[in-house]
Amino acid sequence: MRDYKLVVLGAGGVGKSCLTVQFVQGVYLDTYDPTIEDSYRKTMEIDNKVFDLEILDTAGVAQFTAMRELYIKSGMGFLLVYSVTDRQSLEELIELREQVLRIKDSTRVPMVLVGNKADLQDERVISVEEGIEMSSNWGKVPFYETSALLRSNVDEVFVDAVRQIIRNEIEAQNSSTAALGHMSRKNTGLGAASANAADPSAAQDTPKKQVTLNRPATAKQAPGKPSTKRKTKKTKTSCVIL
Numbered sequence: 001m002r003d004y005k006l007v008v009l010g011a012g013g014v015g016k017s018c019l020t021v022q023f024v025q026g027v028y029l030d031t032y033d034p035t036i037e038d039s040y041r042k043t044m045e046i047d048n049k050v051f052d053l054e055i056l057d058t059a060g061v062a063q064f065t066a067m068r069e070l071y072i073k074s075g076m077g078f079l080l081v082y083s084v085t086d087r088q089s090l091e092e093l094i095e096l097r098e099q100v101l102r103i104k105d106s107t108r109v110p111m112v113l114v115g116n117k118a119d120l121q122d123e124r125v126i127s128v129e130e131g132i133e134m135s136s137n138w139g140k141v142p143f144y145e146t147s148a149l150l151r152s153n154v155d156e157v158f159v160d161a162v163r164q165i166i167r168n169e170i171e172a173q174n175s176s177t178a179a180l181g182h183m184s185r186k187n188t189g190l191g192a193a194s195a196n197a198a199d200p201s202a203a204q205d206t207p208k209k210q211v212t213l214n215r216p217a218t219a220k221q222a223p224g225k226p227s228t229k230r231k232t233k234k235t236k237t238s239c240v241i242l
């Protein structure tokens with residue numbers, strides 16, 4: 001089975017390691033060496049299918065390195081994490097995201113915006129609304145506030161990233177099938193029965209705990225995408241808060 005590679009990015013101290021370890025091992029590590037960059041494996045079931053995840057918990061995002069370029073290249077989904085107690089950490093994500101889009105050479109990279117430490121209400125300097133605004137500026141990437149400490153929305157952010165990867169794969173498959181169908185019609189005059197066949201798994205990829213906010217009436221499905229039984233469209237702004 002193929003690994004789904006997720007990369008956790010963000011400024012130092014925002015809780016990347018705590019989130020990752022909480023997700024993979026179900027424990028909260030209060031003190032974790034900030035210099036450790038490690039990858040973790042987890043097998044999980046989403047919509048009755050089993051996925052092998054490889055999660056890279058990064059460290060030291062201060063400078064651009066060839067190493068970073070490599071893991072962004074091989075990453076399939078990205079968690080961009082800031083802390084709601086640290087404004088700078090949110091600002092740093094702007095450049096990080098641009099780096100990811102540049103390296104992946106795509107504007108449709110599976111990505112989740114994560115505002116961690118939501119349990120620290122007294123120390124909060126970034127409001128939920130600011131998180132939503134950032135998500136809108138980024139073309140409505142799913143946004144969640146999390147608490148690694150309380151294990152709140154921890155599974156959700158990883159699962160959302162995996163669902164986005166799956167969705168992209170299905171769309172890529174559908175469009176290549178459609179292209180083949182087009183070619184076969186052109187070359188043989190016969191229609192391709194399988195072109196645009198709705199993938200049955202698309203019907204299942206509905207995030208369970210998402211709340212949908214501010215979805216403009218004009219939001220569209222991806223161009224060329226046949227209508228499927230999917231209940232949640234990728235253009236939604238997902239925001240789950242504590």
Ligand SMILES: Nc1nc2c(ncn2[C@@H]2O[C@H](COP(=O)(O)OP(=O)(O)O)[C@@H](O)[C@H]2O)c(=O)[nH]1
Pocket residue numbers: 010011012013014015016017018019029030031032033034116117118119120146147148149150
């Ligand atoms: N209150 C609270 N503290 C957190 C949370 N996540 C991380 N922390 C604290 O922030 C520190 C840095 O977290 P860490 O995961 O090492 O950050 P990283 O540098 O992004 O990997 C940890 O030692 C925890 O004390 C959270 O959800 N709530």
Ligand SMILES: [Mg+2]
Pocket residue numbers: 016017018032033034035036057058059
């Ligand atoms: Mg760390």
